[in-house]
């Protein structure tokens with residue numbers, strides 16, 4: 330006879346063993362529940378390296394700003410083990426990335442991140458109001474075809490980023506760590522990971538088959554991964570207006586001012602962001618009072634009367650911030666083991682608020698490319714395959730980039746008569762409404778990212794301007810101005826298109842990488 334006591338113990342032990350085995354097996358089978366780098370060890374040399382290479386992350390992301398945080402959640406959700414290293418995990422307080430275009434909101438929805446604009450007092454944005462010489466016109470986003478929730482969103486950038494960071498960090502396979510990445514680790518031309526300084530000052534090294542650098546507009550790490558041709562055409566001077574009502578509620582406001590545009594949009598239910606563009610390489614000094622003088626004497630007289638008092642009160646309050654407006658075409662050196670994203674990779678003038686939309690759209694493209702790959706370890710093959718990323722991103726990125734650069738130049742005041750005519754023609758063209766405003770606004774909002782449509786509208790504005798000059802009676806002087814208007818318009822848009830890549834922009838199907846299929850070994 331078997332002792333029932335012994336039988337009970339045996340059954341219990343077998344059941345326990347079986348439960349442990351099935352738990353372990355389930356963990357390995359489900360990508361959502363991969364281990365949180367549990368076998369990562371810190372060696373005496375201060376290297377944070379897995380005892381077993383399989384325990385390393387699949388992807389290291391440098392920077393958890395708009396691009397890095399959204400990417401971490403996206404790749405984490407797809408089952409990748411993601412190690413994010415962010416210099417400062419506290420809530421950012423900045424004057425950038427506060428208006429997300431509706432096209433960017435649609436990308437947030439595609440990434441499952443739309444709830445990150447909830448609970449941060451974000452405001453819906455339905456379009457723009459344009460002001461010039463006392464006249465104004467409303468340009469609504471063409472949102473009729475979309476769900477009622479789809480619109481632009483404006484908010485405090487830091488609140489939005491914190492929501493995305495929290496969401497990314499809530500995934501068990503995403504590790505969000507505070508640390509400053511100091512360099513990329515390269516072995517025989519392949520990026521193997523990063524060196525970084527942890528929060529407590531330790532010098533560490535982390536390894537992964539793919540490192541994605543999202544360290545923003547001041548990137549220190551992009552040098553070896555691209556050819557950075559950074560231009561700074563102007564600065565934005567930022568102020569917050571409190572408890573004031575904009576002439577058009579829930580709209581961005583663009584004043585075609587002199588010397589350059591002034592923007593207003595709500596960033597919460599009680600605050601309005603004002604960004605004053607100051608062209609050139611330097612801004613008036615804040616500390617010696619030059620800035621206050623400039624804002625009160627040059628800018629304030631151009632502000633709509635409804636918000637004049639709040640503007641002056643904001644200047645008096647003194648919380649004035651500045652940021653360089655940088656632009657940099659994407660010009661990557663495809664490097665095995667590494668990729669650039671966000672502002673580290675590509676920047677455009679922030680006049681049209683397109684940076685976050687481009688970053689989120691790029692993340693959607695990258696996610697779709699990486700999805701069929703279960704193993705990222707063959708760096709050279711992966712690098713070749715990911716070259717198609719640079720072409721597939723072009724419709725959205727190049728449309729938004731080109732529009733931002735061209736519109737900024739057209740919107741700046743100029744003593745040149747041909748440029749003045751172009752600026753006025755642009756305002757009047759957009760004021761015509763219907764197709765004339767819908768087309769350009771849907772390009773700007775990221776809802777219709779078609780480069781050809783952009784070029785057609787741009788030259789339609791120029792021809793509209795020339796037509797007005799020549800009608801009803803063309804004089805030699807007016808013909809001359811018209812000719813300069815067309816050549817000036819070409820001189821604005823053609824260099825931007827050239828920098829974007831004519832072939833990738835207009836004939837993407839002829840770029841060999843366009844056809845690249847996932848590596849067969851995967």
Ligand SMILES: Cc1cc2nc3c(=O)[nH]c(=O)nc-3n(C[C@H](O)[C@H](O)[C@H](O)COP(=O)(O)OP(=O)(O)OC[C@H]3O[C@@H](n4cnc5c(N)ncnc54)[C@H](O)[C@@H]3O)c2cc1C
Pocket residue numbers: 391392393394395396397414415416417424425426427428429430508509510511543544545546548549565652653654655670671672673679681682683684685686688
């Ligand atoms: C004045 C201004 C206004 C703008 N307004 C808008 C707007 O209204 N709408 C819009 O769509 N876009 C706007 N933009 C552009 C937008 O802000 C950027 O496109 C967007 O923030 C890019 O996201 P990112 O993740 O690349 O960079 P960021 O959001 O700047 O994130 C970079 C992150 O990397 C971290 N980091 C940097 N170096 C390191 C390192 N060595 N190690 C670890 N972490 C590091 C930083 O701390 C930061 O968190 C504006 C830009 C400017 C300059």
